[in-house]
Amino acid sequence: MSGHSKWATIKRSKGKADAARGKVFNRLIREITVAAKMGGGDENSNPRLRSAIAGAKNENMPKKNIENAIAKGTGTLEGVVYEEATLEGYGTGGVAILIDIMSDNRNRTVAEVRHALTKHGGNMGAANGVAWMFKNKGQILVAKNAIPEDALMEKVIEAGAEDMVTTDDAYEITTGLESFEAVKNALSAAGITPISAELGKVADNLVTVVGEAAGKVLKLLEALDDLDDVQHVYSNFDCSEEDMAKYGGE
Numbered sequence: 001m002s003g004h005s006k007w008a009t010i011k012r013s014k015g016k017a018d019a020a021r022g023k024v025f026n027r028l029i030r031e032i033t034v035a036a037k038m039g040g041g042d043e044n045s046n047p048r049l050r051s052a053i054a055g056a057k058n059e060n061m062p063k064k065n066i067e068n069a070i071a072k073g074t075g076t077l078e079g080v081v082y083e084e085a086t087l088e089g090y091g092t093g094g095v096a097i098l099i100d101i102m103s104d105n106r107n108r109t110v111a112e113v114r115h116a117l118t119k120h121g122g123n124m125g126a127a128n129g130v131a132w133m134f135k136n137k138g139q140i141l142v143a144k145n146a147i148p149e150d151a152l153m154e155k156v157i158e159a160g161a162e163d164m165v166t167t168d169d170a171y172e173i174t175t176g177l178e179s180f181e182a183v184k185n186a187l188s189a190a191g192i193t194p195i196s197a198e199l200g201k202v203a204d205n206l207v208t209v210v211g212e213a214a215g216k217v218l219k220l221l222e223a224l225d226d227l228d229d230v231q232h233v234y235s236n237f238d239c240s241e242e243d244m245a246k247y248g249g250e
Contacts, residue, residue, distance in 0.1 A: 113227065
């Protein structure tokens with residue numbers, strides 16, 4: 001099976017702190033609003049909205065919050081107009097970074113992203129400079145105590161999954177866009193509720209950075225992820241377990 005980026009592990013642990021301060025809700029509300037604006041307010045005919053709502057429910061977001069976000073997207077309720085875009089950059093060691101943003105002021109957000117990159121040894125990249133290194137994939141996370149590894153692998157591969165990686169506390173399943181719903185349905189039929197299930201970007205190949213340089217990249221990725229208008233941060237960065245333990249908790 002393919003290599004596993006340590007940034008994915010860092011994001012999972014970091015997500016707990018984000019949830020505590022409401023950032024997860026803010027991101028989900030923006031995603032629901034934009035999804036409803038782009039594809040309409042009916043989740044049955046809008047896969048992106050359906051996925052966003054599922055993510056919100058998984059985080060125990062109140063139904064009213066979800067309904068209001070949809071209403072703002074469809075225009076039946078007044079709200080902020082968000083623009084979405086993907087910015088590109090580089091970190092120490094030449095690692096590639098993609099930053100998905102949703103903002104009501106693109107110029108402000110671009111300046112904040114550029115500042116974070118520069119402060120932590122990185123720089124902005126030209127359009128399509130690194131995007132070609134990533135593919136759109138489905139990413140599903142299942143708790144290790146939910147099902148034995150062999151049994152899970154059999155179910156998801158049969159449903160069309162491309163890959164499954166086992167980490168200390170979870171199984172990370174990667175799917176193509178066309179098989180994402182089929183794999184989720186297979187898990188549901190088996191009585192398995194994923195920790196998370198979302199569409200994202202996965203690097204074709206990972207770049208390993210070591211020592212203090214790895215620490216710089218981790219600080220950069222966390223700084224970008226902390227920006228209010230940033231929805232997702234993707235990178236082809238990888239490091240050793242030792243460096244992750246040493247620098248990942250800073």
